[in-house]
Amino acid sequence: MKILKFGGKSLSNGKGLNKVxxxxxxxxxxxxxxxxxxxxxxxxxxxxxxxxxVAAKNKDYKTPLESFKKEQNGEYKDIDLSVEFxxxxxxxxxxxxxxxYSNKIKDxxxxxxxxxxxxLLTAILNKKGIKAHFTDSRALIKTDSKFGDAQPLEQVSKKNVVNYFKQNSDTVNIITGFIGSNNNNDTTTLGRNGSNYTASLIANYLEAEELQNYTHVDGIYTANPELVPDAKKIDRLSFNEANEIANFGATILHAKTIIxxxxxxxxxxxxxxxxxxxxxxxxxxxxNKEGIKTLSVLENVSLVNLEGRGLLGKTGVDARIFRVMGDNDISVSIISQGSSERGIGLVVNANDATKAMVxxxxxxxxxxxxKDVNKISVTDNxxxxxxIGQDLSTFHKPYTALxxxxxxxxxxxxxVTGKNVSLVVKKTELHKALNVIHGEIFGVSKKINIAIFGHGLVGGTLINQILESAPAIEKRKDxxxxxxxxxxxxxxLLNKNGVSPNWKNExxxxxxxxxxxxxxAFANExxxxxxxxxxxxxxxxxxxxxxxxxEGSFDLISSNKVANTLSYKFYKDLRKVLAxxxxxxxxxxxxxxxxxxxxxxxLLHLSGENITKIKGVFSGTLSYLFNNFSAKDVPFSEILKEAIDNGYTEPDPREDLCGNDVGRKLLILARELDLQNEFEEINIQNLIPEHLREGSVADFLNKLKxxxxxxxxxxxxxxxxxVLRYIGELSGDLQNxxxxxxxxxxSVPSDTALGGLKGSDSFFEIYTESYGDRPIVIQGAGAGSxxxxxxxxxxxxRLSEKG
Incomplete structure (x- = not known):
């Protein structure tokens, strides 16, 4: 025999009931x-x-009760439910x-x-020609008298169930879950999710072939799919794993169901x-295999903290705490204990927290x-x-991600087995924490959420590069x-699921x-x-x-040079906040x-290498200008106009020619070596004749000759x-x-590496103590969106692949 159990959502009016x-x-x-x-x-x-x-407050209970009755009859108006009503x-x-009211009345x-x-279900099945029999489990499941959370009396309940099914073996018995009765035949209930427990007990007593629990989801998931969209269904679990999942809040299971x-x-x-x-x-x-199975959540809980240096080394403290919990019927789901400064944290139901503290x-x-105890407090929310299944040897991965x-x-x-780890987090952080941990441990793609500020030539190109490459990167790199x-x-423009290729219009x-x-705020929400x-x-x-x-949890990436070239104080303040x-x-x-x-x-600086000098061509625009001017027998203005027409310069070419951009880049490198220079201390040779430095762009462009x-x-x-080259150079005692x-x-010899530069390439020489007069050379395209x-x-x- 198979026992089928149907949950409340499955039995709802319409599609649910019809499917059942x-x-x-x-x-x-x-x-x-x-x-x-x-x-x-x-x-x-x-x-x-x-x-x-509502009734207990002497308010109008009849209106919602009539609505309840109407809902329960649904479209089956001819089925008589008047006795229960x-x-x-x-x-x-x-x-x-x-x-x-008492708990007895409530039950x-x-x-x-x-x-x-x-x-209702029995009547519908009989109308369809399926022989079904209404079975009131109060006549079968006998319990103690703890109303609201009664415990079954096993021997008598088993005997009742076995005898009943012998007498009703040729029908489909439709059994009420959740309820039983005590020896006085008073109605009792088995606690929330008790219908699963009823089904489990009957399966046990009848030694059923299988218990099939029909719900509104496809099975047990690696996390709650409503909170973690990437959650995956688990095909198979052991009873022990299921029991852990149930103990730690999985609403689809009741812990008592498993035993x-x-x-x-x-x-x-x-x-x-x-x-x-x-x-x-x-x-x-x-x-079917070892390893992490799922993330379970307990939401309606509080943390009770007991702190006291004087309790260190005293015996019987834990026993006193648990005696208080037991005497007041307060269940403790997690206990964590510090040793250096005696501190004990207890996770209890939120409704019991104040009582526990008092x-x-x-x-x-x-x-x-x-003074042995300093403080007893409650942390809510x-x-x-x-x-479930987390081994401490790999716990650093999800912890670091958090x-x-x-x-x-x-x-x-x-x-004690080291196979399950529980974390208490702020309720406001639960959703995000679940997604972070799940993405780290279940092999789903790690999601990187990016906000891009500025969508000009560089920004717009970047956005399109990301959108075009994203599918391949997900496939290759997860x-x-x-x-x-x-x-x-x-x-x-905001879209939590990602912008579309039509982002410019949007x-x-x-x-x-x-x-x-x-x-x-959008990222947090x-x-x-x-x-x-x-x-x-x-x-x-x-x-x-x-x-x-x-401070809002964003890593930063910038093609904007300003942040690194403002005052040295801002430079250090920013890094302090980042750290x-x-x-x-x-x-x-x-x-x-x-x-x-x-x-x-x-890397050189971090490794302790003493960098003695850095020099090079920092501007792709000025590289193009002087490489061509040196190689061709044409006026400077002609090369400059060519660069402007090809879009190699800024809209106002004076921004390139004044040398400030090269100065900023040189300062950035200096600060990487922990030098405290300010921008004003850079000796910059301005390439623009003094009389052309002011005035409109149009006026300037007319005077290029x-x-x-x-x-x-x-x-x-x-x-x-x-040949001529416009360079930045960092020198002096760089240990100061x-x-x-x-x-x-x-002006440099044309047969040197710097002198042989072509096109708009950038070129850098890094001189170090170890390499002597043979510099490390880096050369390549130094400009272009x-x-x-x-x-x-x-x-x-690089940031995405970090741990």
Whole structure:
């Protein structure tokens, strides 16, 4: 025989009830021998409890009660449920008159939900020609008299069930779950989720072939799919694993359900009423493999903390605590104990927390006077995440991922076997924490949520590069890049599931004005993990957002050089905030676009290598200008106009020619060596004749020929076989606080590496103590939106692959 159990959502009016009838009908037609255990339909138990509360306050309970009756009959108006309705009328009237009720009365009221459910389903099946028999489990399951959470009396209950099924073997018995009766035949209930327990007991007593628990989900998942969209269904679990899952809050299971099945080795299959093709999750004595199975959650809990240095080394403290808990019927789901400073944390039901604190204060009253106990307190609004199957040897991975996302567990504990770890986190962080841990341990793609500020040439190219490459990166690297925010100086576009390739039009039509707080709030509200903010602006104003972004759990990536070239104080303050929040800041494209320059210098400096000098061509624009001017017999103005026409310069070419951009890049490298130079201390040779430095861009562009006599003279006065290069140079004793920073036009032999530079390449020489006069040379494309965007993309991927 198979026992089928149907939950409340499965039995709801409409599609649910019809599917249940269809499942039973198919089983019978296939010749399966079955018995059916039912929960109350829909939200009947909650609704009855709510009406009970209204009646106890002498308020209008009749209106919601009539609505309840109508819902319970549903479309089956001809099925007589009047007996149960009359019971409810009398009980609620009595509660309303007295203004109070006992647990005994409450059990009588709540039991009507299951009775209505079983009676209705039995009548429908009989009308369809399926021989079904209404079975009131109060006549079968005998219990003690603890109303609200009664315990079955096993021997008499088993005898009743076995005898009943012998006498009713040729029918489909439709059995009420959740309820029983004591020796006085008073109605009792088995606690919440007790219908599963009823089904489990009957399966045990009848030594059933299988218990099939039909719910509204496809089985047990690696996490609650409503909280973790990437959760995967588990095909198979062991009873021990299922028991752990049940103990730690999985609502689909009741902890008591497992034990009767385990005793007789009866498989439990969790199935979806609404999905015929699904095989569900099978729970047997053996698991299919070792390892982490699922994340379970306890939400309605509080943390009770007992602290006291004077308790260290004292015997009997734990016994006193648990005696208080036991005497007051308070269940403790987790205990964590410190040793260096005596501290004990207890996770209890939120409704019991205040009572636990008050009773513990009474117990330890004398210890307060002797100063052995410092404080007993309650932390509310917490949740417990239990990683079922987690081995401590790999626990550092999810723990590190949580810290990276600014989620610091309040408490954690592990079982003696080391196979389950539980974390207490703030309730506000639960959703995000679940997604972070799940992404880290279940092999699903690690989701990286990216906000991009600035979508000009570099930013726009980057966005398109990410959107085009994302599917391949997810397949190859198990990293899912999700651009959830795009912003310019005026408008912001948000989409938690990622922007579309049509983002340019969408930011115009759907974008709205914003502050940086809107982006941070959106990420928090949608529990977005692994956050990266990318600054592709050239804005000094936007840099002010870096600190709030880091404090808001964003890693930073920037092609904007401003943040690293403001005052040395800001430079250090930013890094202090980054360190405090354990956030990264990558800016490889600040110098050399896509070339691996900053990384190389960082590594050399970190390894203790003494860098003695850095010099090179820092600007792709100026590289193009002087490489061509030196190689061709044409006026300087002609080369400059060519560069402007090809888009190699800024819209106002004076921004390139003044040398400030090269100065900023040189300063960034100096600061990588812990030098404390300020921008004002850089000696910069401005390439623009003084009389052309002011005025409009249009006026400047009309006067380009005025460059020619100046630069023709400089070119002509060079030594033979020399060429012009505009370089940045960092020199001096770089072990001191400050170095010498110069930006200047120099003449170098054409047969040197620097002299042989072509096109718009950047070129860098890094001199070190170990390498002597043979520098490390880095050369390559140093400009262009595609190159810079690809460099920023590289920084994104480097951050994405970090632990």
């Amino acid at each position: 009838i269809s499942i039973i009908e198919n089983k019978v037609n296939q010749g399966d021998k079955i018995a059916v255990v039912v929960s109350a339909r829909g939200n009947a138990t909650d609704e009855l409890e709510e009406i009970l509360g 009359e019971v409810l009328d009398k009980l609620f009237e009595g509660v309303s008159l007295i203004g109070d 009588q009221i709540l039991s009507q939900g299951e009775l209505l459910s079983a009676k 009767p099945l385990l005793e007789k080795n009866i498989p439990l299959r969790i199935l979806n009423t609404f999905n015929d093709d699904n095989q569900g999750t099978l729970i047997t004595s053996k698991s 009773e513990l204060e009474k117990e330890f009253e004398n210890d307060f006077y002797s 917490v949740s417990v995440i239990s990683i 810290i990276k996302n600014k989620i610091v567990p309040i408490l954690f504990n592990n079982t 990293i899912k890049l999700n651009v959830f925010a795009i912003a310019n100086s005026k408008n912001l 930011i115009q039509t759907n974008g709205f004005s914003y502050t940086i707080d809107d982006v941070i 949608n529990h977005l993990e692994n956050l990266i903010a990318v600054d592709n602006t050239a804005s000094a104003a936007f840099v002010e957002n870096y600190i709030p972004l880091a 405090e929040n354990q956030k990264n800041y990558l800016y490889e494209t600040n110098v050399g676009a896509g070339l691996p320059l900053i990384d190389t210098i960082k 005025e460059f020619d006599p100046i630069y023709n003279k400089i070119k002509a006065e060079q030594q033979p076989n020399h 606080d400050k170095g010498n920073l110069e930006v200047k036009l120099v 595609a190159v810079t965007a690809r460099g920023v993309f590289g920084d994104i991927l």
